Amino acid sequence: ETGVTQTPRHLVMGMTNKKSLKCEQHLGHNAMYWYKQSAKKPLELMFVYSLEERVENNSVPSRFSPECPNSSHLFLHLHTLQPEDSALYLCASSQGLGVPDGEQFFGPGTRLTVL
Amino acid sequence: KQEVTQIPAALSVPEGENLVLNCSFTDSAIYNLQWFRQDPGKGLTSLLLIQSSQREQTSGRLNASLDKSSGRSTLYIAASQPGDSATYLCAVRPRGSTLGRLYFGRGTQLTVWP
Numbered sequence: 353e354t355g356v357t358q359t360p361r362h363l364v365m366g367m368t369n370k371k372s373l374k375c376e377q378h379l380g381h382n383a384m385y386w387y388k389q390s391a392k393k394p395l396e397l398m399f400v401y402s403l404e405e406r407v408e409n410n411s412v413p414s415r416f417s418p419e420c421p422n423s424s425h426l427f428l429h430l431h432t433l434q435p436e437d438s439a440l441y442l443c444a445s446s447q448g449l450g451v452p453d454g455e456q457f458f459g460p461g462t463r464l465t466v467l
Numbered sequence: 468k469q470e471v472t473q474i475p476a477a478l479s480v481p482e483g484e485n486l487v488l489n490c491s492f493t494d495s496a497i498y499n500l501q502w503f504r505q506d507p508g509k510g511l512t513s514l515l516l517i518q519s520s521q522r523e524q525t526s527g528r529l530n531a532s533l534d535k536s537s538g539r540s541t542l543y544i545a546a547s548q549p550g551d552s553a554t555y556l557c558a559v560r561p562r563g564s565t566l567g568r569l570y571f572g573r574g575t576q577l578t579v580w581p
Contacts, residue, residue, distance in 0.1 A: 455516050
C-alpha cells in the first residue's frame with residue numbers, strides 16, 4: 353500500500369449505531385487531518401493531529417471522536433450521528449505542521465450515510 | 468477569515484480546447500496555494516502546489532499561476548481531453564497558521580466531451 357488509505361470506503365449507519373473510520377498513511381508523515389465534504393459546502397477541516405497529539409478541534413460536535421494511536425494511523429469514532437452528518441470524510445497527511453510548504457496528501461475518503 | 472472563490476462553478480467544453488479555471492482568495496498572506504482534482508465520489512489528487520514566492524508551476528498539460536498581491540490563481544489546461552473531466556479544487560494555506568489548515572473553494576466541475 354502506498355499513500356493514504358481509508359477504510360471502509362462506504363458506510364451506512366443508523367443514528368444509534370457506533371462505528372469507526374480508519375485512515376493509514378504510508379508516507380512517513382507526522383501530521384494527519386480529518387476533513388468533511390458535504391454536498392453544499394466547501395471542504396471543512398475537522399481535526400488536526402501532529403505527532404499523535406491533537407492540535408485542533410474545529411468546533412466539531414462531540415459525537416465525532418478522533419484517535420491517533422501513532423503517527424501512521426488515525427481513527428474517527430462515530431456515535432449517535434444525525435442524518436445531516438452524511439458526507440464524504442477525507443483523511444490527509446503532511447510532512448509536519450512546522451513545514452510551511454508542506455503539501456497535503458489525501459486518501460480516497462469514506463462515503464458515510466446516516467439513516 | 469480566509470475565503471476562497473472559484474469561477475466558474477461548472478464548465479462543459481469539447482475535446483481539444485484550452486481552458487482557464489479561476490481561483491481568488493481574500494487574504495494575500497499565504498504560504499502556498501494548491502490545486503487538486505477530485506473524481507466523483509473519490510478523494511483529492513494533488514495537481515500542483517505553488518509557494519508564495521513562486522509565480523507559476525507546470526506539470527504536463529497543466530500550468531498554474533499565482534498573483535499573490537491580487538489574491539488570484541489560474542489553472543490552465545492545454546488541449547483538454549475527456550479524461551480531464553472532474554472537479555478542480557483550489558486551496559490556500561494562510562500565513563500565521565501553524566496548524567496546516569487549508570481553506571478550500573467549492574470547486575469547478577469540468578466536463579470535456581469527445
